[in-house]
Amino acid sequence: MTTELLLKEAPGYFYHFSSKLPVGEFFEIRPRILPDNANPITDDESGMCIGYSVSQAPGLWRIYDAEGVLITLEEAPLESPFIDPLDITLLAAGVFRVLLAGRSFLQSGARTAITVRLSQSTVSLLRGRLKLGLSGRNLKMTETAAKHMYNPGRYVPLQLQEKAIRYGRRTPDPQRNPGLFLYRTEMYRLVENKQLKGTYFYKKYTLEILVREKDWTINHFQYFQR
Template sequence: MISGMTERQEPGRYYTFESRLPQGEFFELRPSHLPRNAKPVTDETSGMCIGYTVAQAPGLWQIYDVQGHFVRLEEVPLETPLIDPTDIALFAFGVFRILRTGRVLFESGARTAITARISQGTISLLRGRLKIGLHARNLKMTETAARHMLEPSRYVPLQIQERAIRFGKRMADPRKGEGMFRYETRMFKLRFNKQTMEYEYKQYTLEVVVRESDWTISHFKYTD
């Protein structure tokens, strides 16, 4: 076990990570002021929700960023020649998932032949809005913490940890020593259910320990 003195001294380095989560699992810090019928836009590469859509009509969506701010109205082209009334009725209940290949998949209770596509401009905009504030690229990690990011059961997107630091509850962590602070926030894990074509939510408490002198994360975990 690493002592508090070692954690205060262990150097931090910049890392980049891709999701280690099983397919169909994502993390989310859900804003409190979203419209009730908002659906997540999830990104397989990072393993997190990067924005939200609210259906106005078949193929017409309001787009919100990860903080719940409206960013644009987008008419999304439908990629099927035939749409029946049942499809139109169910189209509002689908969700968008950005695959590792860069392709965008729209999943809904409608016929599987129906797909829709968010523009690359909107995807870039949603990803870009993650950079507002203390950007995740400004955060370092100790080698010990970085190793945990390679474990599927421990992985938490660095952007989620950054938001925990930015918006979470801050407290000194005497266990880790002077200059070490613990941040806590509520977090959700989303699992996509292919039977209901909906996300199932489970709530966790995320804890991130940071050496604030150089913004180095030395420890993180999430618990029920």
């Protein structure tokens, strides 16, 4: 039996993964349409951008999902003092990070990430939006592919791989295995500046995922810089 046939027929299993990235680093597939002053909201547990915030007024933010769709307004609690939009401290519901430069982040170098707390309703909305369509929960992986998810240098959130499959460029498997297709998209990774602690910069990568579509099993994935 050939290597290609073994790859094609390898059984797929459901897995749950937590981020293996260093604390404060995350992945992002940027929506095509998003306000220029949108700041990524990141989730340390998954290691990915789960939405965006845009300051509308002191203590009030527009919240967009990971696709760039406006989903809600987030308001500081009434008992909180009148605060600057960069000093977000809301109802406790899990720790997230906001990057303080939006799209200009990509052109203007490192920026500082602040830790924030979002209301439970907003967190539920953001995470719920990630599960629409072919969600990360419905994707399987071969054992070989799953092993790579435990390597900090290979880990890519399943939800983000789903986004690549849903929106990426689809081509036949380069090895011409029937039923396997290669998906490719651009992806960003936030990396800490080792010379300036607490600041970060973006690195741009190409993400490739090899999928058996009959049961949506990921056979292989990788990301690299061109």
